[in-house]
Amino acid sequence: MPPEAVLLESRAMRDSVMGRTEVLDKVKALVLLPDGVHATTEGVADYFVVHKEAVRKLVQRHRTELNANGLRVLRGSDLQEFQRDNVSLWGRGYPQAKTNLTLYTRRTILNIAMLLRDSEVARAVRTYLLDIEERGRVGVPRQDGNGPTVESLDHRLTHVESSLAGIGPVLRDLAPVIGRISVRLDRLDRRLDATDRVVCAMSLRLSDLAEDVRELRYGPRPLPRPHRHPGSRARRRDQG
Template sequence: MPPEAVLLESRAMRDSVMGRTEVLDKVKALVLLPDGVHATTEGVADYFVVHNEAIKKLTQRHRTELVCNGLQVLRGSDLRLFERDNLSLSKQSYPQGRAHLTLYTRRTILNIAMLLRDSEVARAVRTYLLDVEERGRVGVPRQAESGPTLESLDHRLTHVESSLADIGPVLRDLAPVIGRISVRLDRLDRRVDATNRVVCAMSLRLSDLAEDVRELRYGPRPLPRPHRHPGSRARRRDQG
């Protein structure tokens, strides 16, 4: 089994097992907010049995990596909306009047488990991860012969659920951007339509102007001669 320090020191190693969020529940029950997706700093600290400040400091040191794995900070109207829909429904207590709220997904919490040194729960998660990785490598040929096991299917399902949970906040953040783009495209479409009408009017005006210039240069066009029947000239001679 690879040493535990590999996960603590190597981001590449952490990234390789980031999809195994199911180990969190196998080590200890993870309590999430009513949305079933996020946990607060207080909830993460309770899970790892450490002080809130330990989680805050670790988040500051590894913010870039944690953001890549679902960490987000809510402020302003987003914070008020989230508190109304989630924190008000939670049985846990939270500070009132906060300026911002840090949220963690399962991937973020698993990421913290691979970075947090002074926590027995975090050590258990790392040990479980390494054990699962080793058993997975040894069991690959056997699984290939007998087909996927119930454990592997459960892991895949959990991975899909985790991925969908992480996509939700991204889509929510993209919604206002897509709305603004749609409004701009609608305005651009109206401008193009107005430009086409102007170009059409200018084309007609230029055509009339070209005709006026031709008449000034060559004089008005001669009127077409009336069409006469071939027998009309003979009748005039007979009458004469």
């Protein structure tokens, strides 16, 4: 089995097992916010049995990596909306941040477990990860003759949950862009309508101008002769 330090020191090794978020619940029950996706700094500190200041300092040192694995800091309207939704789900007093709120997904918490040195829970998570990695490396089968194991299905479900948690922030960030595109498309539609009206008016004017040019060149069109009844000449001869 590779030494535990490989996860502490190698980001490539951490990235290779980042999808194993089911390990967190196998080591210890993980308490999430009412949305079932995120935890606060206090919740992460309680899970690893460390002071929340230790979690904050680790976040400061590894913010880029943790951001890549789902760490979010809510402020302003995003924070107010998130707190309002969680208050309705919580159903009782909910601790609310005054200016910002740091949120951790399962993937972020697993990332912290591979970085946090002074925590027995984090060490147990790393050991579990290395055991799984070792079994996979030596080719221990993960399925029996009846199909996927419960562990395999649990891992797939957790991976789907983690992917959905990552899609949410992306869609939220895209919403203003989509709104601006929609406004620009509406403006373009109005411009096209105005252009169509101008083109129709120009077409009518060109048609009138073409008729004026023809009259200048060839003279006015002759008026049509009145229609006479065939018997009118005979009556005139008889009268003469």
